[in-house]
Amino acid sequence: MKQVFKSISIVILLVFVSFLNIECRDDLSSENLLIGSWTHSPEEQTESGILIYRPTHFKQYPPSWYRNTFFLNGDNTCDYLALAANDGHFFEKGSWDYNEDSKILTISYIRTDPTPHIPKENVVLKFEVMSLEKNMLKLKSIS
Incomplete structure (x- = not known):
């Protein structure tokens, strides 16, 4: 049970970090840098x-x-x-x-x-x- 919880926690963390990474990359678009x-x-x-x-x-x-x-x-x-x-x-x-x-x-x-x-x-x-x-x-x- 602990192993399953740990695996689910890692997956949730990875999904969260990937969303943050997409958002950060979007903020660095050329048009956003010009503003x-x-x-x-x-x-x-x-x-x-x-x-x-x-x-x-x-x-x-x-x-x-x-x-x-x-x-x-x-x-x-x-x-x-x-x-x-x-x-x-x-x-x-x-x-x-x-x-x-x-x-x-x-x-x-x-x-x-x-x-x-x-x-x-x-x-x-x-x-x-x-x-x-x-x-x-x-x-x-x-x-």
């Missing part, structure tokens, strides 16, 4: 044309006139830090999409510059995701 706030870190760039982004709170970034930042939300909405014609910074609300097969990240928003004479315009930014890790995103602009 969050990303800040451009040009001082780390070593390859021509490859943009380095880090999680916004990853480190103390050195002073910069403009440091691109975007928030990718789980519902595919986003906030994109835009640079106004008057050198001010403001967040635009938009949407984002990631194609796992082509590795293309698309960020779209309607530019509503607070400067009165600047007209609204649709902005679509496309990047090829060259590398994606928990603490680093490497992008190549394709638009």
Whole structure:
């Protein structure tokens, strides 16, 4: 009887651990890794044309006139830090999409510059995701 109980306990434990493992692997999908706030870190760039982004709170970034930042939300909405014609910074609300097969990240928003004479315009930014890790995103602009 003890042996049967021990065997059943081991089977239950293995099933439980396998479910945890599946859940953890799912959380590490590319789209889930993209969700969050990303800040451009040009001082780390070593390859021509490859943009380095880090999680916004990853480190103390050195002073910069403009440091691109975007928030990718789980519902595919986003906030994109835009640079106004008057050198001010403001967040635009938009949407984002990631194609796992082509590795293309698309960020779209309607530019509503607070400067009165600047007209609204649709902005679509496309990047090829060259590398994606928990603490680093490497992008190549394709638009």
